[in-house]
Structures are given as structure tokens and as C-alpha cells.
Amino acid sequence: MAFEVDNQTKRDLDIFAVNQDSKSIFGLFNFTTCKGGENKLYHFLSEPLTDLDAIRGRSEAIAFFQQHGFTDLDIDMDTLSFAEYYQKHREYSLRRPTKLWRPLNNQLLNKLRSSENYFVVEKGVKSIIKILQRLYKFCHLLDEKSSGTLPSLFQKRNKRILEILEIQEMKVLLDMIDIRPFDVAEYNYIFRYAQQRNLQYMFDLIYEYDAYLSVAKAASEYGFCYPEVLPKTENRLKAEGIFHPFVENAINNDIQFDTNSNLLFVTGPNMAGKSTFLKALGVSVYLAHAGFPVPAKNFSMSLVSGLCTTINISDNLQSGYSHFYAEVLRVKHVAERLKVNSNMMVIFDELFRGTNVKDAYDGTLAIVSAFARIKSSFFVISTHIVEAAEELKVNSNINFRCFDIREENGHPVYTYKLKDGISTDRLGMYIIRKEGVVEMINEVLLNNNTE
Incomplete structure (x- = not known):
């Protein structure tokens, strides 16, 4: 059952701004660092909950970030923005190489490297790899900070992320420093097709955590309490x-x-x-x-x-x-x-x-x-x-x-x-x-x- 609240109530309480210059509760909490996080925050405030476990789970997650001094995910926003651009614009792509014709593929890829198409794919693939590496470290940092008392919401999210990163084609990326042209084309295919849903889950998680971190910062800034x-x-x-x-x-x-x-x-x-x-x-x-x-x-x-x-x-x-x-x-x-x-x-x-x-x-x-x-x-x-x-x-x-x-x-x-x-x-x-x-x-x- 959804929490019942109408537009009159949202206007009365200034939940969202009615114009560019007006104050709002959303604006009060909005310390997000990316557009996806801002959209998540908007969604959370648009639809209050009636499920007690869901309310407590979200509140515990936000409080955990505040209590343990987390301020961000340490993900470069330019890197995240380009990864999002790459995922959205599927017209930039490369044909998946085959092992049999790998030498020929490398020659073709080397010719393509000066093109805009290759630039977008290469930078997009590298951006996603950096994000995966950072997200992996962040999951372990959560465990370290929790001392065995990680909020249930983070436990579920961490378990899912680590399961994804245990997939062999994803696992090899965690220690990757450089990537060859042949691998760019290979991972373009993996990210665009084989692991598309798993990547989308990770992006959604980054947005969710960005929203939680934003709320935690507001709680510290204004002296709010956790109900x-x-x-x-x-x-x-x-x-x-x-x-x-x-x-x-x-x-x-x-x-x-x-x-x-x-x-x-x-x-x-x-x-x-x-x-x-x-x-x-x-x-x-x-x-x-x-x-x-x-x-x-x-x-x-x-x-x-x-x-x-x-x-x-x-x-x-x-x-x-x-x-x-x-x-x-x-x-x-x-x-x-x-x-x-x-x-x-x-x-x-x-x-x-x-x-x-x-x-x-x-x-x-x-x-x-x-x-x-x-x-x-x-x-x-x-x-x-x-x-x-x-x-x-x-x-x-x-x-x-x-x-x-x-x-x-x-x-x-x-x-x-x-x-x-x-x-x-x-x-x-x-x-x-x-x-x-x-x-x-x-x-x-x-x-x-x-x-």
C-alpha cells in the first residue's frame, strides 16, 4: 500500500520548489554529486513509504554513512558522466573480435583508433572499469567500517555487487591497469550486451548511495535526528x-x-x-x-x-x-x-x-x-x-x-x-x-x- 499524500500537502509543506527561487525540503537535502543521485533523491521524497522494514532499512543506511564519516563514493564525476554517456549512446560501438582472426582484428582496430567512434568506446570502457574497481573497494570499506554490524540494506547490496564481480569476465577487471585495443572491443560487447543488466544495477546503486550520502550530509549540517x-x-x-x-x-x-x-x-x-x-x-x-x-x-x-x-x-x-x-x-x-x-x-x-x-x-x-x-x-x-x-x-x-x-x-x-x-x-x-x-x-x- 502506497503512502497517501496529495499535491496540496506537498505544496503546503514545500517538499519541492514551486519556482527557481523558492525554498524546498528537496533543496535542503540536495547535496548530490551526480544527476542520477539527484533523481534518486527526488524519487525518495516523492514517494514516502508505509513498509516499516523499508523505512528502517533506509534510515539505518543513511545514519551509517553519517556516523562513520562517509562523504562520497570517491568516484570521479567526469568518469561517471562519460560512462553514462557511453552506455546511453549505443551508436558508438565496435564489432566483437574473434580469437581466430585476432591479428587481423588488431590491425583493423589500430586503424580505427583515430576515429571518434573508437575514442568514445575506449574511454567508455575504461571509465566503467575504473568505476567497477572503485565500487569493489567501497563495498569492502563498508565491511571494514561496520565491525560486523553492517546495516541490512548494505549487506544485500554488497552481496549482489560481489556476486557480479565474481563473474570471471568481470573479476579480471579489478586489477587491470591498462587495456589493449583487442580488449576494448571485447569489453565493449560484454558491457553492452552480456553484462548490461548487472552494469545497470551498479549504476543504480551508485545513484542510491549518492542520495543517501546527500541526506546524511544534510542531517549533519542542520542537526536533524533519526526518527x-x-x-x-x-x-x-x-x-x-x-x-x-x-x-x-x-x-x-x-x-x-x-x-x-x-x-x-x-x-x-x-x-x-x-x-x-x-x-x-x-x-x-x-x-x-x-x-x-x-x-x-x-x-x-x-x-x-x-x-x-x-x-x-x-x-x-x-x-x-x-x-x-x-x-x-x-x-x-x-x-x-x-x-x-x-x-x-x-x-x-x-x-x-x-x-x-x-x-x-x-x-x-x-x-x-x-x-x-x-x-x-x-x-x-x-x-x-x-x-x-x-x-x-x-x-x-x-x-x-x-x-x-x-x-x-x-x-x-x-x-x-x-x-x-x-x-x-x-x-x-x-x-x-x-x-x-x-x-x-x-x-x-x-x-x-x-x-
């Missing part, structure tokens, strides 16, 4: 020191869910940090299911089979939908998905901001009360309709948290820290007064009257 992902039956989430990786000097927060407290109701004034916190939590859940490290000091959660967020929803002018109607349709979509998949993390930021206060109050109360009855999923809902919180207190599984605001010298100070309870702070008019909006409008009127 503990538990079976679904645990039905809990605990995050210590969670933060958003895009925020410089970010303030971290702690949060916890379980079956008896699976809905988090977040209140707080404008600019207090609600949206940033919701995004940080969503990103962490997403990354944990991709087998990646997460922005937190400690993070553990039971497996969920999907993630759905509503943070940056907009009007749909083409369909004629208002903002409020778009919100209603999004809630309906979540309800439909929960009918099929009742084990999800659902995040809503500012429910029903697109309508009047009365409808927003009634809608928030109705939707949150309904979600609270679904104990098999996790829900996080922020709102500016704090009046609904009093009515919702009858639900024992709702955890009420708010963002703390302090007052210093008559001015509010944002701490960006979550605390227990419900916020009654209202800073809308304070912000309007601080920015001098009313005075500016009055100046416009004054100027118009004096003209």
Missing part, C-alpha cells in the same frame, strides 16, 4: 525539540499524541507561530515515512498510511469557488479519504477563515467534534475561533495548546513556544495600530481635502 518509526498498533507520536528547518535560529517545541489524546487544538494570535509549527510537524511526519532524518532533537511515531494538510489553500477562480467553498471541499476530501484510510495524520491551519465569525464558529465546532471521534488517526487543527474551544472541552481526547505571548513595556513579545491551554490574546488591532494603517488612510483623506 524511531513504530508499528501501527502503537498509535502514538512524540516529538522533542521539533523546529522548522527554514527558520533561522528556530524555536523548538515538544508535542505528544496517543490514542487517548489524538487531536491537538492550537490557538494563538496572528504571527505567534501556529502555521510554522504545523508545517514543522507535517514535514517531520513526511520525512519520517521517507526514511529520512527529521528536524527535531528526538522524534518517534507509529506508522501512518497517509498525510493530509490544509495550510495554504486558495480560491479556485477557474471553478468559480470562493475561499470558503474551497475549504469546505477540502474538509470533504479529507472525510472521503478517512472512509478509505482511517490511519492518517490530518493538519488544518485556521479552519474556515474564509467566512463570517458565526459560520466559522459553528463549522469549527461541528468538524472538530466529528474528527475527535476518529481515534485511529492524528489531527492537528489551529483556529482563530477560540470561543469554540470551551464547547470542545467535553472531548477528553482533545489536547488544547496555545502559543505563549509575554508583555514587555506595554508591547507583546512572541516567544513561539507552545504551552498548555487556550489563548485569549487578540493582537489584530495592536498590529493595525503599530503599522499606522488608520493614520495613513486619514492622511490620504487630509491630502484630498487640501487639494
